[in-house]
Amino acid sequence: MAGLGGRMSTVIKARISKMLDRAEDPGETLDYGYQKQVELLQNVKKGIADVVTSKKRLQMQSTKLEQSVVKLDTQARQAMSQGREDLARAALERKTVAQTELQSLDGQITELEKQQEGLIENEKKLRTKIETFRTKKEVIKAQYSAAEAQVQISEAANGVGEQMADLGLAIQRAEDKTENMRARASAVEELEQAGAFDDITQLGGGQDDIDRELAQIGAGSQVDDELAKMKAELGTGGDEAPQIEQGEGEGK
């Protein structure tokens, strides 16, 4: 058989025949086979756990981005109420970038969740098959002659082996996809580190002019007073400008 089926069954058959060659008597083959199956099941569990971990990491990143979106939106409103359209624009630009990333991230999380469900379902099948094999091996040991047992063993072991290989392949596929997501996630992290979603009033290293300007505005009453003074001087005064409020979830 060519293609996927061929590749997979070749791998399985190679393993099984090795297993059969190794053992002197069918009973030993069966026990060894069962032991191998249980061992491989542990690998499978680890593989699934890795997918779950990747998903959790993406979820955390998504939560952080959600917070950034809310914060930047609040700040855009505050800047606007202060008549600072330039700052409001800067905040909204960051918000747009964060929203786009958030959307793509959420799509990936949904996909990973679907894969995870499939893997868990698949693992359940494998566990049942291994359990069946365990029962069957005792029957074979007790009832069949060596020659008959060989046939029975091959069939049963191949059945389990195929399920095992299938799940292994599914995990591999999920991991490949996760790898792409990871690359994407680190790109988002780089954006974050470059300050793309920063709180626009946040102080810290690597700030650009807008950041500094905004940080100063948010710094408190002194700036507010100065601004009010400036407005008065320019004759744009009128009503007292509303105080800049601290953004919700500040410092989180």
Next chain:
Amino acid sequence: MIVRIAGEGQFRLPDEDQERLNELDNRAVSAVEAGDETGFKELWAQMLEIVKADGNALGDEELLESDVILPPRDVSFEEAKAEFTGEGLIPD
């Protein structure tokens, strides 16, 4: 015949379906070789439909080897290029 859809499970199908699957498989190989993604997707959907319509899911406690292993349901065209080659999944 026993057919497995990778990542999903095994199904028992009447032996007559082998020929129908084989024909679709051969056409899928041609579509992939011609770079015809739309054509491939259609043929792939037809193959899955046969399994869905005629297949009975094997119990988890049945330890049987599959006669044919189909790729995962959501196989991409890129992945299909590696699977649907030469004699295809089902050799003549």
